[in-house]
Structure formats: C-alpha cells, structure tokens
Amino acid sequence: MxxxxxxxxxxxxxxxxxxxxxxxxxxxxxxxxxxxxxxxxxxxxxxxxxxxxxxxxxxxxxxxxxxNFPWLLDSKKLYFWQMYIKLFYHHLKDTEELDIFYFHLLDDLVVKLTKQNPKRAILENYVKLCEFEGRLHDDFVCLLCDEPIDENISLVRGFLATHSACNYGKNFELQKIEDFFHNKSLIEFDEEEVDYLWNIILQGL
Ligand SMILES: [Zn+2]
CATH class of the missing domain: 2.40.50 (OB fold (Dihydrolipoamide Acetyltransferase, E2P))
Incomplete structure (x- = not known):
C-alpha cells in the first residue's frame, strides 16, 4: 500500500x-x-x-x-512541505481511522507544488481541510465579541474570524477573505498577506 x-x-x-x-x-x-x-x-x-x-x-x-515527487530536490518546496506535514501529524495524532479525503488532499498538494509557490499552495490546501472538517466559518461573526463583521476582518488560528480591532491583528478586506474561503485561491493576495496567513497556520492546523 x-x-x-x-x-x-x-x-x-x-x-x-x-x-x-x-x-x-x-x-x-x-x-x-x-x-x-x-x-x-x-x-x-x-x-x-x-x-x-x-x-x-x-x-x-x-x-x-x-x-518520487517532481520537486523533491527543490529544497525550498521540500522545506515548506515538511513543515506542513509536521503540522498534519500533530493535527491527526490520535486518529487511527481516517476519511480518504486526507490522503487525496496531500496527493493534490503534491501536484500543485509542481507549479505553485509553496506557501500559497499549502494555504489553499489548508482552507480545503478546514472546510472538510466543518470549521471554515463563512458567516463572519467575530470570535471575540460575537458581533457580525462587516468590513475589517482579521484571522486567528484555524482561520477563525475576528474584527481587526478586537484582536489587534492584520486587517483584511472582508471581500478578499470571502473570496479566499469560497474559491480556495489566494490570487488576490500579495506576498506580505500570504506571509501573514502562513504564520497563522504555523500555530497549528
Ligand atoms: Zn469583535
């Protein structure tokens, strides 16, 4: 196998x-x-x-x-991939029986990494994971104050949403985050924003 x-x-x-x-x-x-x-x-x-x-x-x-993976000798891609896999391990640590979704999710990422920037590919992959596990909240209610978020949104671990004023975090346009969650694409995000989101997933899946 x-x-x-x-x-x-x-x-x-x-x-x-x-x-x-x-x-x-x-x-x-x-x-x-x-x-x-x-x-x-x-x-x-x-x-x-x-x-x-x-x-x-x-x-x-x-x-x-x-x-073999086509990019296995690309040390940068391997570095980010291994980081994600370590996070995956901690996330699934006490789980023995799994939906085939997880295996396919990694298969899919292996293919995406051939062409895509590793942080972007992994972040887009991670949003699919959150959605599958039913924890991608797109109703945009602030985790900290329970009030709806209309424009200035910030994300915390697990890509949970807060008002940027509530957690003093980086501010994103709500529309961009909505598009990211919906389309699983970071095409509208610049490098600085991608780095910020990357640092969130390093806190744990
Ligand atoms: Zn709030």
Whole structure:
C-alpha cells in the first residue's frame, strides 16, 4: 500500500518508529535499520508492507519504496512541505481511522507544488481541510465579541474570524477573505498577506 510519512522517531541506533498516513488509516510501524534500505524522511510518499508480529505491539515496516515527487530536490518546496506535514501529524495524532479525503488532499498538494509557490499552495490546501472538517466559518461573526463583521476582518488560528480591532491583528478586506474561503485561491493576495496567513497556520492546523 501507499502512504505519506508523517513522523519519524529514532530508536536504538538507526531503527525508526514511523507514522504513516495511508488512504484510510494512520499506521505506526517499526523499521529495522538496514544499510541497503531505501532512505525515508518526513513527507516522503512510500510504497510499503506491514508485517504483523504477535510478539510485538506494533507492526514491522518492510519493503519500502520511496515514490518520487517532481520537486523533491527543490529544497525550498521540500522545506515548506515538511513543515506542513509536521503540522498534519500533530493535527491527526490520535486518529487511527481516517476519511480518504486526507490522503487525496496531500496527493493534490503534491501536484500543485509542481507549479505553485509553496506557501500559497499549502494555504489553499489548508482552507480545503478546514472546510472538510466543518470549521471554515463563512458567516463572519467575530470570535471575540460575537458581533457580525462587516468590513475589517482579521484571522486567528484555524482561520477563525475576528474584527481587526478586537484582536489587534492584520486587517483584511472582508471581500478578499470571502473570496479566499469560497474559491480556495489566494490570487488576490500579495506576498506580505500570504506571509501573514502562513504564520497563522504555523500555530497549528
Ligand atoms: Zn469583535
């Protein structure tokens, strides 16, 4: 089967405990070190097998083949991708059974990263995640004062909306945020705005 490596923990010399997101599950498996084993890293997509051993609490990860991305040697893209994957790991940490949506969401991002700026591609991907999880609020009521937001909007963690006066945050035009949430596109946003939104997702998905 195939999956994305969400997390690695080094144990005993070079052995690894690996968390993998597959189509419908997250697996945690043990990988014994082998000099000829293919290299794995956070964010890599792999083809793999799991071997269940009754003596062990977690399965053994074996027959790993790393699947290539066209941009894997682009260190900037890999850097942002791995950052997002780490956030993904924390977000899904205690979840074993998953909707296939998450796997497809990452597949989709791999394709988008081929052509797009990494921060923009990831932010647009993240809005889809929020929408799927039913937490993309487009009724625009301020999280802090509970009053409707008519023009000056600011976003906080989870892209929840507040008045910019209520959280002293960066001010956005309401229309732009509405378009972003609706079209999942940051085309109208400049680099500074993209950086600001990027820093919000670094607080956690
Ligand atoms: Zn408010």
């Amino acid at each position: 195939q999956g994305y490596v969400l997390n690695l923990v080094k144990v005993r010399d070079e052995d690894l405990i690996v968390t993998i997101l597959s189509e419908n599950f997250t697996y945690t498996a043990y990988r014994f070190y082998g000099a000829r084993h293919s290299n794995i890293n956070i964010g890599y997509k792999i083809d793999f097998e799991l071997e269940i051993n009754i003596k062990s609490t977690i399965p053994r990860l074996k027959d790993v083949i790393q699947l």
